[in-house]
Amino acid sequence: MQLAIVLFDRVTALDAVGPYEILSRVPGIETVFVGERTGPVRTDTGALALTADKTFAEVERPDIVLVPGGPGQTPQMDNPVLLDWLRTADTTSTWTTSVCTGSLLLAAAGLLKGRKATSHWLALNFLTGFEVEATGERVVFDGRYVTAAGVSSGIDMGLALAGRIAGDRAAQSIQLLTEYDPQPPYDAGAPHKAPAELVAEFRANTRHPQH
Amino acid sequence: MQLAIVLFDRVTALDAVGPYEILSRVPGIETVFVGERTGPVRTDTGALALTADKTFAEVERPDIVLVPGGPGQTPQMDNPVLLDWLRTADTTSTWTTSVCTGSLLLAAAGLLKGRKATSHWLALNFLTGFEVEATGERVVFDGRYVTAAGVSSGIDMGLALAGRIAGDRAAQSIQLLTEYDPQPPYDAGAPHKAPAELVAEFRANTRHPQH
Numbered sequence: 001m002q003l004a005i006v007l008f009d010r011v012t013a014l015d016a017v018g019p020y021e022i023l024s025r026v027p028g029i030e031t032v033f034v035g036e037r038t039g040p041v042r043t044d045t046g047a048l049a050l051t052a053d054k055t056f057a058e059v060e061r062p063d064i065v066l067v068p069g070g071p072g073q074t075p076q077m078d079n080p081v082l083l084d085w086l087r088t089a090d091t092t093s094t095w096t097t098s099v100c101t102g103s104l105l106l107a108a109a110g111l112l113k114g115r116k117a118t119s120h121w122l123a124l125n126f127l128t129g130f131e132v133e134a135t136g137e138r139v140v141f142d143g144r145y146v147t148a149a150g151v152s153s154g155i156d157m158g159l160a161l162a163g164r165i166a167g168d169r170a171a172q173s174i175q176l177l178t179e180y181d182p183q184p185p186y187d188a189g190a191p192h193k194a195p196a197e198l199v200a201e202f203r204a205n206t207r208h209p210q211h
Numbered sequence: 212m213q214l215a216i217v218l219f220d221r222v223t224a225l226d227a228v229g230p231y232e233i234l235s236r237v238p239g240i241e242t243v244f245v246g247e248r249t250g251p252v253r254t255d256t257g258a259l260a261l262t263a264d265k266t267f268a269e270v271e272r273p274d275i276v277l278v279p280g281g282p283g284q285t286p287q288m289d290n291p292v293l294l295d296w297l298r299t300a301d302t303t304s305t306w307t308t309s310v311c312t313g314s315l316l317l318a319a320a321g322l323l324k325g326r327k328a329t330s331h332w333l334a335l336n337f338l339t340g341f342e343v344e345a346t347g348e349r350v351v352f353d354g355r356y357v358t359a360a361g362v363s364s365g366i367d368m369g370l371a372l373a374g375r376i377a378g379d380r381a382a383q384s385i386q387l388l389t390e391y392d393p394q395p396p397y398d399a400g401a402p403h404k405a406p407a408e409l410v411a412e413f414r415a416n417t418r419h420p421q422h
Binding site for chain 1: 225261262331406409
């Protein structure tokens with residue numbers, strides 16, 4: 001079973017690495033990072049590069065497609081190479097998935113029309129623009145389409161998907177190995193929990209889907 | 212304020228990328244990934260490489276040192292280049308930190324002797340061997356030494372440290388941006404919560420610090 005994780009310039013690293021760390025440990029899964037070109041791909045902060053080992057052309061029939069987000073997804077929404085690859089890969093994939101604004105790329109490729117999906121909380125209204133029923137849920141399954149909310153939510157999605165693919169025990173084993181027993185020191189990880197003025201500030205500064 | 216994140220062959224990606232995603236967003240922090248050589252560094256699964264942009268020799272006085280773990284830390288415990296760099300960097304750092312078995316590297320460098328620290332749950336006994344008071348806590352502050360438990364715990368450490376460095380509001384802002392409102396679909400992320408037979412299986416298979 002092949003998992004293809006898409007990389008593009010200015011991707012948000014944790015969008016990709018969170019679910020990678022979970023799903024790559026599912027027995028029988030072979031993981032490949034794929035991009036328009038092979039080699040290092042710079043993430044959104046500029047301080048880190050993740051390596052694409054294969055080009056889109058080299059990964060023809062992945063079983064699982066995972067599309068991360070990040071501020072770099074905006075230009076990709078008009079990239080025919082990426083969108084065509086997503087459409088083709090989706091015709092044979094078992095699971096087509098995204099984290100954060102990666103769902104906007106799936107939507108731009110026409111794959112989420114009429115479906116329920118989620119995205120980063122600041123990007124939900126852009127998803128609606130693609131005739132998607134945007135929910136604020138952290139992980140949304142709609143048939144074989146699985147979307148996760150912002151950045152860190154890809155870990156929760158990875159575990160949920162690992163359970164569907166390999167069973168509860170395999171997923172629990174990976175959760176234990178990665179010691180995923182979260183204890184955030186603050187409770188500000190969602191717009192309905194964070195201080196209202198912080199939420200308002202982010203909303204005021206978001207004119208286009210940034211994350 | 213410079214944050215130096217150490218990379219080495221067979222590092223666990225999320226150990227580094229979790230806290231990176233949080234701390235690199237603290238206002239005024241410049242993040243650099245550092246290794247024995249510059250260029251792509253393969254992680255433990257073999258499916259991903261993270262890029263080191265600077266060599267140890269090029270990063271002389273980082274304000275924050277962050278050491279991830281992973282199965283690749285075992286050979287590094289005898290690597291004089293890495294251990295010497297850790298000792299030198301620690302003489303001027305404001306914070307010296309680790310995730311997962313990264314604490315074994317700090318311990319091997321002699322930096323945790325007599326201190327309280329944590330590590331991956333399967334590695335706590337190895338920490339004790341270095342005259343460290345090993346706790347099973349998820350994040351441990353002992354003066355300017357901050358250690359986190361296994362893999363995903365680096366996200367919690369990153370947020371706690373962000374709060375100490377930049378204040379609660381800055382940390383909450385990063386938590387909201389990264390939508391860190393964890394909702395694990397299982398509750399097996401710690402040895403006292405996971406099915407007992409899973410825990411026993413991992414313990415039986417661990418003869419040396421693997422993660």
